[in-house]
Amino acid sequence: MVQDIRELNRSAVLTELMSLRPATRKQIAESTGISAATVTRAIDQLIADGIVCEVSEVVVEKRGRRAILLDLVAERSLVVGVDLGASSTRIIGGDLLANPVVAVELPTPSELGAAELALWLAQQAKSAVGARWSAVAAVSLGLPGAVDQVERSVSNAPNLKQVEDPAFLAVCELALGVPLLADNDANLALLGELRFGAARHTPYAAMLSLGAGLGVGIAIDGAILRGRHGLVGEFGQIPVGALGERLESFTTGPGLMARAAAAGVPLESPARLFEASGGEGGGSADSPTTQLRADFDRALVTVLTAIAVSSEPETIVLGGGIAKSLVGDLGRYQERLEQTIRIAPTLTSAELGDFSGAAGGVVSALHTVYLTLGVEQAALSALPKTDLLTPTSIRRIFNQMIE
Template structure:
């Protein structure tokens, strides 16, 4: 029993330190209600374990009395966040306080089979970390599909079918040599924006990723909802077309290109559909363009409405290649939402750009490390307390050649 109490006190002290960091022993004692002597014993043990360190002295009273600030030992271990996309793969390496060390972006070799792709992910991860591989404590992997929390099977990944094969995760984990924390890429992108980006000021938010696929992440009170089989937010599977076509067919890059080709229009990229020019003409190409755009708008408003009425987020963050073309139109979509449901969430673009998913994977990996260290699970949604992982910091450490 005494051991259990000591461990509970230790964990409470560590949790409060991460919530306040850096903090003094007195501040931790006042915040937790634990006696100063008990806090000191817990801190001494955390220092002995190499988890916490003393970082500086501060004046705490008018008479000049000083106290020692404590903080987590940031460089004790590293974490790696991986966002495996159908077009590109992005990775971020940070220390335990989310201070970024390396960020890479590289085309995904989609021509590889499940085993070969898994080996490529492992090799690329080791190249990203470099000589510090032995210090990696946790790795989180985002995939473009629904990830079951029951058995880690992956479904609904039409743009990267290899990840649905059980061989992929098995080989990837064996080749990496560490347990993988696996989640849907939209969930992780939302987690990244919640901690470091456009949703950091609200715990009630959603992420809508529009690119090669359609992904939605939903957070309530700062916690990302997942469901047993990872199907929460899979609104792209909803049939809305006359022949049962799904929402994602009208809103994703591959779907837009297929619809354009079926209508006799060639688009070099989906972005052409949203480009200015020719919109007011009665020519056949412009009529086709207007029809495709109207179908897109209707489908997008349907997705946004589904997100709004299912979880009442204060903010919906839009990311992905298609979303980049919609920046100037977010106000129009928000007004349409308000007409539908009267009270609509604010629509905004991602702040972390293409690295939202990798940043969220870093957060998930950090949470795994924090749990192992003894941090209380109920506090994880507010951690890490850091603003170091920003678009500017990612740009500064980004490696182009791997």
């Protein structure tokens, strides 16, 4: 019983330090209501375990008395976040305070089989981190499909079918040699934007990822909704066309290219559609290109409406390759959404850009490590408390690695 109480106090003290960081022993005692002597004992143990360190002195009273600030030992472990896409793979490595130490982007060899792709991914992660790989405590992987957390299986990944093979995750984890977490890429992208990007000011948000696929991540009170089989947010599967075509066929890169080919529209890339059509009012009303854009707009507003009425987010963050072509049109989509539903969320672009998913992977991996250190589960949605992982810091590390 005594040991249980000590563990509870240790966990409460560490959790409060993580929420306040950096903080003094007195601040932690006042915030938790735990006695100063108990806080001191817990801190002494955390220091002895190499989890917490004393970082600096601060003046805490008018008479000049000083107290020592405490913080997590950031370099104790590293974590890695990976966003595996059909065309590109992005990797971020960070310390326990989410300070990025690695940021790379690579073309995905989508022609490889399941086991070969898993081995390639593990090798790229190890190569990116280099000599510090032994310090990696967890890897979190974002995948372009629905991830069943109970059965540890992947479905609905038409643009990278290899990840649906059970061998993919099994081989990847074995090759990495560290705990491997897996989740839908939109969920991780939202997690990244919640902690470090466009959704950091609200715990009620959604992420709409438009690229080779259509993915949606939803957060309620800071927690990502996943469902029993990982199907929450798979709005791209909704049939909307006259012949039962799914929403993703109107809004994703492969879908747009296929529809353009069927309509006889020469389209070099999905981005060209948005350049050629020029948005609402652009081009001849009856031209195939204009019709393609109109179909896209209707489908997009349908997706946005479905997100809004299913979860009532305050913000919907748009990311992915196609979303880059829509930045100038967000105001127009906002108006159409407000015409459809009276109380509409704010539409905004992803601040972390292409690295949202990898950044979210860092957060996910950190949460796993924090739990092993003793941080309370209920506090995780607000952690890590840091401003170290930013678009600027990611880009700086990325540029350093390609020079």
